[in-house]
Amino acid sequence: MKKLAANGIKPHDAEMKADGRKFSLMEKLLLGLTLDQYVQQVIRNKFNWLLALIFVVGIPLIIYRFIFGLGVVTHSSYDYPWGLFLGFGLFCMVPLSASGFMLGTTVEIFGRHDFEPIERLALLNGLLGYFFAVVYLLVDLGQPWRLAYPMVYSFGPAAVLFLVGWHVATYLSVQVAEVSTAFFEWIGFRRGYEFIRKGTIGLTVSGIILSTLHQGALGALFVYAPGKVHPLWYSASFQWIHFFVSSIPAGLCMVICVSTVVIYTMKWRCDQRFIDSLDRITISLAKGASMGLFTYLFIKLLAVAHDNEWAYLATGWGAWWLFEMFFGVILALIVLGVGIHHKSVALCRLGALITVLGILLNRLNTALIAFNWNLYPEIPHIFEVIISITIFAIYVTTYRFILNRLPILYQFKSRAEA
């Protein structure tokens, strides 16, 4: 695409062509390029080769799993009923997708329109993250075709997972509605666009409610397993607060990371407004994230003090816990802090990356590594790993497909302006 841009070819970004005709759907899908140009730029990109390689190996494995059951791609563990699909796919993807409600709140509720250039990216990040968390879930469920049972057929309202199920489903629809404004613009459906925009405040507030509850609920799920989760990662009273609070820096930092990737690899798609404001926004997001992280650090220590678990810190598990805290929280805070102080976008981005890794580590620790700490460690089956990577690759592909087309990184030029 870079090369094409150098040759003076502009990607599709408005309702009308220069000569006043409307773009057809096919042209929109091909980014306003000819089919030849489009295919060529796809092949030229090495990253697409990597994705293709992953798909060639991974997609047959996913089919294999659905034909022969979970038993052939996992270790069928009774002691570790939740493996990578949920440990990574659900427990990591959901906090990293908290960005939607965070920026929705900032822009729509607090009226901070200076964050607007990145709002749609954050909303999309939220939507896709949740959507793919559900995809992971579908791969993991024994009988995925019964996914809707807790909604329509048989209710277990005292279960935390019941709440998670309902909320993720409702929140997904809220996010679809939020992101649909971009889609309606792109497809040229003004009415739909205006209809949704009118409900923005309602959608955003329900987003906040649902997010508070289900981010926390993911933590509360582990409260069912006292004695299985290592005490340092377990807290009957604080678990949901830990998960909720850490989802704030997680979501914000994920947006910083994604926007970094975007600005380096897809600059052609960003408009001037996005490019010009990104540095400022990155630093502001980093500020928000560091406040969230600081709160998180504080309540993590509070939980250790509350349950009086200091003695565990001297054990091997304690060292691992301290590593998680020092690397994922304290180091991240320092890097972010220095970055903010010196207005260094690069350091803020590095800090964001560390934060994201720290959250991944925390969720994997809670769900897998420090789970059954007094039994034996479980190493996921190689196929389980490959399938997890494949789904992630599908996520990345979808993400790019949408960013390339819908007005997320750029503002759509309507008829009046074109």
Next chain:
Amino acid sequence: MSKITRRKFLAGSMAGGAAIAMAPTKKAFGANLEGFPDGMGVLVDMTRCVGCRSCEAACNKEQNLPEPDKSFDDYSVFDERPHGHYRRPTEKAYTVVNRYDPVDEQPVYRKIQCNHCNEPACLTSCFVNAYTKTPEGAVIYNDKVCVGCRNCMIACPFGIPAYSYSSAINPIIKKCIFCYDTRLKNGQTPACVEACPQQVMVFGKRKELIKIAHDRIRRSPVKYVDQVYGEKEVGGTGWLYLSGVPFQEAGFNISLPSEPIINNVKDFLAIVPMVLAIWPALFTGFHLLATKGKSHGHGDDHSHDGQEEH
């Protein structure tokens, strides 16, 4: 001063009232289960068990489980340590007997199966309510609604439910159901209890079993440890154990709380109605405050549709 207290009081009760009004819409989270007073149970006296595995065989037959890998008179299973640990119930075996070797003591045999908890963690964690605690005391499972999330396996503090991972189209939870369909429903003794040649197990009302257990301890205080495992653990279990050695030496988890597992989750469930009631007002308020006096409404400058004529 009284005015302030009064206003505070009113504000408090308003918020509380709203919370209560919202609560039923979310279908009473944190529903409490009362144990059934006449529930049945089984008292397992480990001092009598010789590890013959007859109960395993009987269960296998009663529940139509597949052929075991090693026959039931093969005692080498006692030396198996899958993943470095003792055997546990699996999709092919609802009950297993393990041998433990406490220092300076005779080996102890312990039969493991679902303990049919009074307030089962498996039941409360299941989001489609696949489990039922029947008035007879059994914790049974409905495979027609199970989605296969395996949360119950996470929640069960005794590591009982197993899953038939190998099935592609109908994988289900597999666990001891107290012989509910075939026996308990009609008041009959479970197959494993009946098959035991040593009368290790007594089947009866849980209430009475607890009396019998304490009686036995009182009569032979030297023989027994002064504890009935399952009387208090996680809110009490239908199956109860007597032991001659400290329970941890027979592989029991002695760090379980006496509160039911669901109590841990109540903190979280309690905030749900509050968030539902308070957040909308709070954030709409924030929005009004934050955007007061600003002219651009919802900041629609994504689209620049100011030029349009309506």
